[in-house]
Amino acid sequence: MRADKARRQRELAQARARLIAHLQRVVGPSLTAEEAQAALEKAKAWAPGGARTMDDYFAEHPKALTEPSPHCPVQVVRLLQHFEATGHGEAVTQLACARCHRTGLRLPRIAPEGRCCDWCVGRTELRPCARCGQNGHIVAQREEGPICRRCYRKDPLFLKECAGCGRNTAPAIRCEDGTSFCAHCNPNKPEHECIHCGELRPANAITENGPVCRRCYLAPPQLCDLCQQIKPIRYRKPEGEPLICGDCYRGPKRTCVQCGQVRHGFTRREGAFYCTSCRQRRWLPCADCGQTRPVKVNWPVGSLCDSCYQRRRRHPAPCGQCGTLRALVGRTEDGRNTCGPCSGTDIDYTCPRCGQPGAAYAGGACAHCVVKDRVRALLGNEDGIVHPQLQPLAEQLAAAPHPWSVLLWMRRSDAARMLASLAAHQGEITHEFLDDLPQDWRTLYIRELLVAAGTLPKRAEHFARLQLWLTDTLKDLPLHHAQIIRPFAEWGVLRSARRRADKGRYGLGSANSDRRSIRAAIKFMPWLDDNSITLCDLDQEGLDLWLTTNPTQRRDLAAFIRWAVARRLTNKVAIKTKKAGLPSQFLDTDDLNQQLRRCLNDDTLPLEARIIGALTSLYALPTTRILELTTDRFHRDGDDAYLTIGKHPVLLPPRLAVLIERQIASPIRTSVLKQPHSDIPSFLFPGQPPSRPRSAHTVTAYMRKHGLPGISARNTAMWEAITDLPPIVVSDLFGLHPHTAYAWAQYAQNSWAEYLEAVQNAD
Numbered sequence: 001m002r003a004d005k006a007r008r009q010r011e012l013a014q015a016r017a018r019l020i021a022h023l024q025r026v027v028g029p030s031l032t033a034e035e036a037q038a039a040l041e042k043a044k045a046w047a048p049g050g051a052r053t054m055d056d057y058f059a060e061h062p063k064a065l066t067e068p069s070p071h072c073p074v075q076v077v078r079l080l081q082h083f084e085a086t087g088h089g090e091a092v093t094q095l096a097c098a099r100c101h102r103t104g105l106r107l108p109r110i111a112p113e114g115r116c117c118d119w120c121v122g123r124t125e126l127r128p129c130a131r132c133g134q135n136g137h138i139v140a141q142r143e144e145g146p147i148c149r150r151c152y153r154k155d156p157l158f159l160k161e162c163a164g165c166g167r168n169t170a171p172a173i174r175c176e177d178g179t180s181f182c183a184h185c186n187p188n189k190p191e192h193e194c195i196h197c198g199e200l201r202p203a204n205a206i207t208e209n210g211p212v213c214r215r216c217y218l219a220p221p222q223l224c225d226l227c228q229q230i231k232p233i234r235y236r237k238p239e240g241e242p243l244i245c246g247d248c249y250r251g252p253k254r255t256c257v258q259c260g261q262v263r264h265g266f267t268r269r270e271g272a273f274y275c276t277s278c279r280q281r282r283w284l285p286c287a288d289c290g291q292t293r294p295v296k297v298n299w300p301v302g303s304l305c306d307s308c309y310q311r312r313r314r315h316p317a318p319c320g321q322c323g324t325l326r327a328l329v330g331r332t333e334d335g336r337n338t339c340g341p342c343s344g345t346d347i348d349y350t351c352p353r354c355g356q357p358g359a360a361y362a363g364g365a366c367a368h369c370v371v372k373d374r375v376r377a378l379l380g381n382e383d384g385i386v387h388p389q390l391q392p393l394a395e396q397l398a399a400a401p402h403p404w405s406v407l408l409w410m411r412r413s414d415a416a417r418m419l420a421s422l423a424a425h426q427g428e429i430t431h432e433f434l435d436d437l438p439q440d441w442r443t444l445y446i447r448e449l450l451v452a453a454g455t456l457p458k459r460a461e462h463f464a465r466l467q468l469w470l471t472d473t474l475k476d477l478p479l480h481h482a483q484i485i486r487p488f489a490e491w492g493v494l495r496s497a498r499r500r501a502d503k504g505r506y507g508l509g510s511a512n513s514d515r516r517s518i519r520a521a522i523k524f525m526p527w528l529d530d531n532s533i534t535l536c537d538l539d540q541e542g543l544d545l546w547l548t549t550n551p552t553q554r555r556d557l558a559a560f561i562r563w564a565v566a567r568r569l570t571n572k573v574a575i576k577t578k579k580a581g582l583p584s585q586f587l588d589t590d591d592l593n594q595q596l597r598r599c600l601n602d603d604t605l606p607l608e609a610r611i612i613g614a615l616t617s618l619y620a621l622p623t624t625r626i627l628e629l630t631t632d633r634f635h636r637d638g639d640d641a642y643l644t645i646g647k648h649p650v651l652l653p654p655r656l657a658v659l660i661e662r663q664i665a666s667p668i669r670t671s672v673l674k675q676p677h678s679d680i681p682s683f684l685f686p687g688q689p690p691s692r693p694r695s696a697h698t699v700t701a702y703m704r705k706h707g708l709p710g711i712s713a714r715n716t717a718m719w720e721a722i723t724d725l726p727p728i729v730v731s732d733l734f735g736l737h738p739h740t741a742y743a744w745a746q747y748a749q750n751s752w753a754e755y756l757e758a759v760q761n762a763d
Contacts, residue, residue: 012048015055019045022058026065027083027091035086043078050075068095070114077107077115132254132273154267224248226364248364250276287331288312300330300343313349313359314404326350326357367403374410379423390423393453415442422446431456431464439468452689460501462511467494469515473522481525484535484569489518492563507624520556538570547575583747585712592617592716595708600655605706607663608685612699613708614656619645619734620718623700623710627693631664632681646735660684722748 016037023036031039040046045054054075058064064076065083072095081104083092094103098114107115119139126135129148136148140155152158153170160171164185171180173188181187192203192211203211221230225242233243250264258278265275274280281294287302288311296309304312316327320336330343340347350357351366361367375397380386386394400406410416422429429450437443444465450456470489474482493514500506524546528535533542543561547554558575565572587595599605599613615621625645633644634657641657642649652660667686683693703710721730727741 012051015051016040016046018055019051019058022062023065023079027088031088039079039082039086042082043075045075045079065092068093070095070098071110072115074108074115134254224364248360299347300345301328301337302331310359316349316357327359361404361407367407368398371400371403371406372398374407378410378416378420381424381426387423387426389428389455392455393450396453415445418442419446419449429455431459435464435468439465439472448689448691452691458691460504460506462508463497463501463506466497466511466514470494470518473518477522481522484525484564485518485521488521488560488563492559493517509624516553516556517559520553521560523550523553524557524560535564535570538573540571540573543573543575583715585709585715586719587709587712587716589716589720592713592720595713599708600653600659606668607659608668608699609703609706609708611656611659611663612685612703613713614653614659616708616710616713617717618653618656619650620714620721621645621734622714623703624696625735627683627685627696627699629684630681631684634660634664634684645733647732650733718744719748 019040020033020036023039024031024033027036037046040051040054044050053073057073057076061069061072064072065080068076068080077095080092080094083089084094084104095107095115096103097105097107097117097120098111099116099120102117105117107117109116109118109121111121125137127138127146128134129136129138129151130142130145131147131151134148136150138146139149140147140152140158142155147155158170159168160174160180161168162171162182162185163175163179164181164187167182169182172183172186174180183189189202191200192206192213193200194203194213194216195207195210196212196216199213201213201215204214204217205212220232222233222243224231224233224245226244226248231245233245251266253262253264254273255262256265256275256278257272258274261275263275263277265273265279267273268280281296282303283292284295284303285292286305286308287299288304288308291305293305293307295303296306297304312329313327316325317337318325319328319339319342320332321338321342324339326339327347327349328337329340329345329347330338332338348357349359351360351364351369353365353369356366356368358366358368361370363370375394376384376386379390379394397406427433431447434443434447447456447461451458451461474486474489477485497506497510497514500510525535527546528538531542547557550557554575555577558577561570561573561575564570565574596614596617599610599617602610605613612623612626615626616623629643629645635642635644635649636657641652641654641660643652643660644650663684667682667684682690685694685699687694700710721734722741722744725733727745728738730736730744731738731741
């Protein structure tokens with residue numbers, strides 16, 4: 001080891017000696033050995049690695065200092081610049097930048113052409129900017145890091161006050177007295193006689209016919225790569241990128257200082273970037289709605305706010321002059337809305353693909369055309385071919401009445417991304433296949449979409465979800481608990497639930513009640529273990545003790561106790577449940593009639609609220625029953641209209657019949673899909689998706705918001721009906737169970753008897 005070290009030291013000393021001798025031969029006798037060593041140390045060529053590298057390089061290139069190569073090591077450049085600085089520059093030749101051919105610059109970077117200065121490399125190299133975060137040409141260094149050319153031109157350290165216009169802008173020329181001028185005020189800018197106006201002005205372009213000033217210059221129209229129309233190009237991207245006309249250009253894409261999102265927008269004069277939604281606009285009265293709002297666009301009709309602008313674009317109408325169906329952008333003196341050509345402008349929102357008028361969504365195409373492409377990309381394979389099983393869903397999404405909602409859903413929803421992964425599976429999607437996936441809201445929503453589109457058959461979903469939940473719950477139970485809970489769940493709960501589901505009478509409320517019963521039994525079993533009580537030894541005292549500490553689960557545990565007693569798994573214990581209390585919330589008859597008149601006549605109320613409130617006030621229907629009504633239950637017979645609530649049709653007031661007809665013709669949809677099959681009656685109040693009705697909980701809160709109480713109005717309506725009609729008639733007309741109708745009749749009769757007795761006693 002010592003011999004090798006000594007050998008390497010001898011070789012290093014010999015290499016250093018050869019380097020000093022080589023430098024003295026090139027520079028001449030004026031260079032001493034000490035100066036040569038100092039030059040090598042300055043060039044970082046004295047260390048062992050650098051010395052060996054330079055020794056080998058000088059051996060291959062003896063004229064490296066007088067005829068330097070563009071691909072030489074960086075130590076050669078440092079030696080040349082050191083000799084120039086110390087007065088030995090005449091003996092060597094300085095290496096120039098391979099691109100700009102300037103000497104005396106640092107050449108730290110090597111390009112295919114050879115060594116280049118930082119400026120030349122930065123002009124072609126894209127690196128992240130420390131300010132805007134975008135990849136750009138780095139031209140300066142600041143405290144936060146490198147900044148690109150675009151940010152540099154907005155840097156307060158770079159901006160100067162123009163001596164001509166006084167604006168704080170990028171200087172185009174700097175004078176000896178320290179003043180500067182912008183590009184517009186540059187006094188040295190040559191002036192030419194414009195071939196159009198004849199005035200002497202700076203030329204904006206030198207055409208084949210001669211110079212043209214800025215006022216007279218019009219950019220030659222070209223084919224816009226987005227809308228495919230011949231228009232003046234607003235934005236020219238780098239080579240290979242599309243050309244964008246003024247109508248399609250949405251500005252650069254950066255981080256908005258207001259909302260923080262990366263969106264298209266514009267940079268204000270002070271340098272802040274605002275997206276299209278957040279940028280500051282003038283506040284003027286809107287030409288349509290008359291309200292003073294931020295101006296979205298200035299059309300021939302006048303200044304429009306964002307709402308009116310979107311409405312005119314998305315809802316084309318026949319022009320008041322030519323009759324063509326277009327987006328109406330102008331207005332005549334007599335108040336008729338006109339299209340772009342009739343208003344003297346070229347504004348025309350016509351889709352270049354389908355030829356239909358309307359707002360462009362992306363690439364100049366309308367939302368209907370864009371949604372077809374994106375649905376095909378979402379559900380199709382690499383060739384854009386959609387699996388035959390998913391074709392009905394693809395057609396439903398592509399034909400959605402509100403394509404903007406579909407596009408927003410595909411862009412933001414996790415369910416859409418999960419649906420895309422299922423489509424990439426390219427296998428058959430069944431209920432059993434979806435059952436094996438995590439049962440979260442995404443799986444539930446996708447299943448409902450497929451059922452609504454007809455891809456999957458309809459099933460008793462609440463019962464099926466109860467089965468899946470039970471299977472997943474029983475896996476985590478101890479064996480001795482599962483041996484009791486499983487029979488109870490399968491024979492005491494699921495058996496009854498299956499019968500009701502087969503009859504179509506098993507809803508969300510029933511499923512939640514069954515889950516609570518099973519959870520209560522699961523919670524009860526560990527309590528027995530903690531108190532060293534077996535189920536067969538359970539007595540009434542022990543059961544009452546548990547009920548004392550868990551009073552809210554009295555009704556939930558009752559089913560399990562009854563099942564265990566019936567199968568002799570425990571002693572004859574019982575849970576006494578409280579009977580349902582009598583109705584206590586009522587409205588005065590005058591208040592009920594006033595609410596009914598409001599629902600039938602008040603046009604300020606939403607249509608759905610008017611129908612639900614009227615059905616509740618007239619026929620004492622609960623909200624859940626109203627939401628289960630389908631459109632086929634309404635029919636007309638001559639001038640009369642009927643609604644089948646129970647077994648027999650009920651005559652409707654004419655005003656209510658008109659409201660229901662309006663709801664059937666144009667229901668308020670909360671789903672992106674329409675009802676797919678015309679032979680299947682749709683719900684009167686379709687939900688999301690339309691294969692199921694609206695949520696009762698949501699509708700109840702919706703009615704309460706508009707001052708239409710449900711329970712009190714229903715109780716009063718039932719009271720009036722049961723006092724005017726026999727219970728069996730009320731049962732048939734309103735679809736009540738006979739026991740419920742007789743219970744109401746008994747309640748009303750007892751109440752009247754108590755009232756009459758109180759009156760007689762008072763007399």
